[in-house]
Amino acid sequence: MCGIIGYVGTEDTVPIILEGLKKLEYRGYDSAGLAILDRGAVSVVKQKGRLTALEEALRQNPLTGHIGIGHTRWATHGEPSDTNSHPHLGSQRKIAIVHNGIIENHRYLRETLERKGVVFHSETDSEIVAQLAEYYHRGDIMDTVIRVTNALEGSYALGFLCADDPDKLIAVRKDNPLIIGLSDGGNFIASDVPAVLKHTNKICYLEDREIAVLEKDRVTFYSRDREVIHKTPETISWNFESAEKGGYKHFMFKEIMEQPRVLRDTIRSALPGGTNHAVIEALDIGRYSQIFFTACGSAYNVSMVGKYVLERLCRFPVTADLASEFRYRDAVIDARTLVIVISQSGETADSIAALREAKRKGADTLAIVNVVGSTIAKEADHTVYTMAGPEIAVATTKAFSAQLALLYLLAVRFARGLGRVTPPEEAALLADLEELPDQAEALFAHVDRIQQYAATCFNCKSIFFIGRNVDYAIALEGSLKLKEISYIHSEAYAGGELKHGTISLIEEGTLVVAIACTERLYGKTASNVEQVLSRGARVLFLTSSGETEETDCLSLLPIRPVSEWLAPSLSVIWLQLFSYYVAVYKGCDIDKPRNLAKSVTVE
Numbered sequence: 001m002c003g004i005i006g007y008v009g010t011e012d013t014v015p016i017i018l019e020g021l022k023k024l025e026y027r028g029y030d031s032a033g034l035a036i037l038d039r040g041a042v043s044v045v046k047q048k049g050r051l052t053a054l055e056e057a058l059r060q061n062p063l064t065g066h067i068g069i070g071h072t073r074w075a076t077h078g079e080p081s082d083t084n085s086h087p088h089l090g091s092q093r094k095i096a097i098v099h100n101g102i103i104e105n106h107r108y109l110r111e112t113l114e115r116k117g118v119v120f121h122s123e124t125d126s127e128i129v130a131q132l133a134e135y136y137h138r139g140d141i142m143d144t145v146i147r148v149t150n151a152l153e154g155s156y157a158l159g160f161l162c163a164d165d166p167d168k169l170i171a172v173r174k175d176n177p178l179i180i181g182l183s184d185g186g187n188f189i190a191s192d193v194p195a196v197l198k199h200t201n202k203i204c205y206l207e208d209r210e211i212a213v214l215e216k217d218r219v220t221f222y223s224r225d226r227e228v229i230h231k232t233p234e235t236i237s238w239n240f241e242s243a244e245k246g247g248y249k250h251f252m253f254k255e256i257m258e259q260p261r262v263l264r265d266t267i268r269s270a271l272p273g274g275t276n277h278a279v280i281e282a283l284d285i286g287r288y289s290q291i292f293f294t295a296c297g298s299a300y301n302v303s304m305v306g307k308y309v310l311e312r313l314c315r316f317p318v319t320a321d322l323a324s325e326f327r328y329r330d331a332v333i334d335a336r337t338l339v340i341v342i343s344q345s346g347e348t349a350d351s352i353a354a355l356r357e358a359k360r361k362g363a364d365t366l367a368i369v370n371v372v373g374s375t376i377a378k379e380a381d382h383t384v385y386t387m388a389g390p391e392i393a394v395a396t397t398k399a400f401s402a403q404l405a406l407l408y409l410l411a412v413r414f415a416r417g418l419g420r421v422t423p424p425e426e427a428a429l430l431a432d433l434e435e436l437p438d439q440a441e442a443l444f445a446h447v448d449r450i451q452q453y454a455a456t457c458f459n460c461k462s463i464f465f466i467g468r469n470v471d472y473a474i475a476l477e478g479s480l481k482l483k484e485i486s487y488i489h490s491e492a493y494a495g496g497e498l499k500h501g502t503i504s505l506i507e508e509g510t511l512v513v514a515i516a517c518t519e520r521l522y523g524k525t526a527s528n529v530e531q532v533l534s535r536g537a538r539v540l541f542l543t544s545s546g547e548t549e550e551t552d553c554l555s556l557l558p559i560r561p562v563s564e565w566l567a568p569s570l571s572v573i574w575l576q577l578f579s580y581y582v583a584v585y586k587g588c589d590i591d592k593p594r595n596l597a598k599s600v601t602v603e
């Protein structure tokens with residue numbers, strides 16, 4: 001986690017870095033800081049708390065300059081505090097660094113330097129990078145960076161400033177993301193594209209252990225052996241506005257409302273003429289004997305839907321596994337396995353490790369990723385991109401929907417490959433799918449309904465979500481969304497499991513959210529609803545069936561999918577809106593929930 005940004009150019013650096021940090025706050029928001037190199041001296045201002053605290057500190061202690069680095073932190077080693085904030089300086093204040101990642105051998109290196117008299121100021125693993133750099137520095141900053149990175153074990157994206165080389169910003173990375181932005185007014189380093197989008201859409205991606213030397217009018221890339229590497233910048237199609245709130249109060253709400261567009265773009269991308277079409281067509285399902293999904297968080301919940309949908313449509317063995325489990329469980333996979341890794345960021349540490357484990361075992365790998373050029377996108381054998389655009393709110397919404405849309409398309413493609421659908425059946429499935437964006441749009445006409453219901457729920461201590469089959473998978477996502485942003489305890493259960501324990505927690509007034517959009521299982525979930533109602537619960541029932549009637553304790557949210565298999569895409573939007581409004585009524589920090597970060601680059 002953590003976000004880093006750096007700039008060297010003709011403009012005033014501080015506003016550029018502050019703006020960039022705002023775009024990176026989703027990666028961590030325990031503290032923030034920046035270092036500016038001006039007239040041969042490095043100055044640092046850093047502050048515990050949100051960016052506003054740093055802005056205030058800069059008002060007290062203004063800095064100017066044309067080269068600088070900034071950081072927003074998600075604490076791993078050492079509590080959130082001013083001293084543990086980045087940038088870190090070496091003891092002689094000559095070299096400043098910002099770091100995203102974890103230095104695994106920091107204790108050993110620290111003890112070694114302490115024995116030589118170096119005094120450390122923070123409890124962080126990152127400070128070792130600054131101290132080591134000054135310890136090794138003999139005047140050539142490139143040489144210093146190479147020596148430092150040779151000594152480090154773990155993961156890092158690093159930005160360096162050195163008072164001896166006042167016109168250069170040095171960047172290097174291993175296992176953590178770092179992009180280089182190029183513009184006429186100067187050059188940038190950043191953890192992610194939105195941080196620089198206001199200034200440029202020309203991006204180069206650093207590979208592991210490559211070094212970038214940024215000056216105001218050029219960027220030179222080197223291998224770890226100091227050989228010059230030529231890179232051609234890529235043009236990013238995301239625009240600056242797409243990473244802005246655009247008049248909405250919260251990014252999460254804006255991103256929820258963007259879903260019809262995202263669904264439309266993602267579906268089109270997989271159809272003839274679309275950017276994902278060739279990759280999807282080239283997948284030969286006949287090569288495989290099984291499919292494994294692996295992912296984290298909401299992306300894992302998408303995998304769960306994928307498992308149900310693919311199994312049913314393709315009659316093919318599918319497993320969904322949490323990436324953090326998959327990477328260590330020695331799964332039975334081989335060259336006849338297709339491992340599908342789903343990730344918005346493409347940088348989630350466990351998902352990267354799961355992908356590498358799958359490749360190590362010889363499996364074929366397909367990535368479903370939102371961020372172009374991310375590690376997972378680059379390392380997978382095949383990659384398809386969700387067309388969600390930049391997602392800023394920590395709680396994912398539109399990326400989830402886009403991932404789901406690509407899964408539906410893969411399911412149809414594989415069903416055709418396996419001969420499970422005839423051409424007319426395939427055409428009918430695709431026609432249903434193409435109606436999905438309009439259906440999602442139509443749902444927004446009834447937003448006030450869910451808003452009013454949420455207004456009665458924000459005092460709940462605990463909320464349970466139940467469903468069966470794909471509705472269970474969506475229950476998992478509804479529950480995750482709610483606890484992420486509203487801090488209300490919630491759990492999701494497969495409807496049939498309720499009576500094996502959880503039902504003992506139901507008491508007068510407990511809220512149960514039930515989802516029943518799978519017709520053949522409607523009666524089963526409806527009887528679970530009866531069971532909790534008769535024990536005093538109140539129920540919010542999302543259903544495509546017209547059989548149930550509202551009562552004082554039972555409220556209905558109708559879902560009318562054009563076809564049953566697409567219902568998860570609609571029910572999830574209701575649940576996103578439910579969580580959103582509950583959190584709004586509770587007064588929570590919607591886009592930056594406590595303790596969370598959007599891109600989880602630590603294990």
Ligand code: G6P
Nearest residue numbers: 296297298299343344345348396
């Ligand atoms: C974090 C985010 C979730 C996301 C998960 C996986 O926990 O808060 O929204 O689903 O990471 O992230 P990925 O980028 O791999 O989809």
